Amino acid sequence: xxxxxxxxxxxxxxxxxxxxxxxxxxxxxxxxxxxxxxxxxxxxxxxxxxxxxxxxxxxxxxxxxxx
Amino acid sequence: xxxxxxxxxxxxxxxxxxxxxxxxxxxxxxxxxxxxxxxxxxxxxxxxxxxxxxxxxxxxxxxxxxxxxxxxxxxxxxxxxxxxxxxxxxxxxxxxxxxxxxxxxxxxxxxxxxxxxxxxxxxxxxxxxxxxxxxxxxxxxx
Numbered sequence: 001x002x003x004x005x006x007x008x009x010x011x012x013x014x015x016x017x018x019x020x021x022x023x024x025x026x027x028x029x030x031x032x033x034x035x036x037x038x039x040x041x042x043x044x045x046x047x048x049x050x051x052x053x054x055x056x057x058x059x060x061x062x063x064x065x066x067x
Numbered sequence: 068x069x070x071x072x073x074x075x076x077x078x079x080x081x082x083x084x085x086x087x088x089x090x091x092x093x094x095x096x097x098x099x100x101x102x103x104x105x106x107x108x109x110x111x112x113x114x115x116x117x118x119x120x121x122x123x124x125x126x127x128x129x130x131x132x133x134x135x136x137x138x139x140x141x142x143x144x145x146x147x148x149x150x151x152x153x154x155x156x157x158x159x160x161x162x163x164x165x166x167x168x169x170x171x172x173x174x175x176x177x178x179x180x181x182x183x184x185x186x187x188x189x190x191x192x193x194x195x196x197x198x199x200x201x202x203x204x205x206x207x208x209x
Contacts, residue, residue: 026069033071042070 001037006060009053010035024048091116121189128193129200138194147190154182 010020010031017031024031026045033039034049041049050057068076091112098104106113127133158178163169170178 021069027072030069030071039071045070 001063003035003037003061006049006053007035009055009060013053015053020049020052023052088116088119124193125196128197129203131200131204133197135197135201138197143190143194147186150186150190151179151183154186155179158182 010017015023017035018028021028021031024045025048030039030041034041046057046061050060053060095109095112095116098109099106124133128135159175162175162178
């Protein structure tokens with residue numbers, strides 16, 4: 001499932017995928033794949049991304065089940 | 068290299084390792100049964116494969132890749148007997164089905180004694196490693 005929340009938070013911060021990748025010690029491809037929902041990052045990487053974007057893990061990675 | 072690259076690299080290495088071992092096993096079987104070569108002719112490959120397998124299982128047990136719960140005497144004994152049985156079947160097949168003339172009952176029994184001892188030693192070593200591996204993780208949790 002595509003991670004729209006992450007993409008929005010990154011764009012709101014005015015960052016490119018490459019900027020974010022450099023700040024969290026990942027590659028641009030990895031960030032792209034996380035946003036596309038094609039790679040499940042480790043909790044460590046999630047925390048790094050959340051801190052870099054000044055968000056919580058819930059803001060970026062939590063989804064409520066649709067009823 | 069980030070975590071995704073490492074994960075992919077590890078997967079590729081694992082698959083390539085598996086293919087290498089399978090290929091080597093195929094070569095050993097081909098040379099032994101299709102070409103009819105003596106074991107001495109491919110002893111080097113056999114030794115590499117044996118050492119490799121022993122180290123692989125040891126590392127998997129020590130680093131906690133194989134789930135080991137409580138070590139029960141009953142299950143250890145069952146594993147031991149299964150391995151001895153399989154070893155005996157392979158030995159019998161190797162000497163008395165694929166080779167002619169086969170070994171006498173006494174010679175087979177002597178081989179069985181060696182197989183039982185080697186399997187016993189190996190299992191003892193692996194049990195020790197599982198125990199040490201568990202202890203290491205428990206220490207990290209303290």
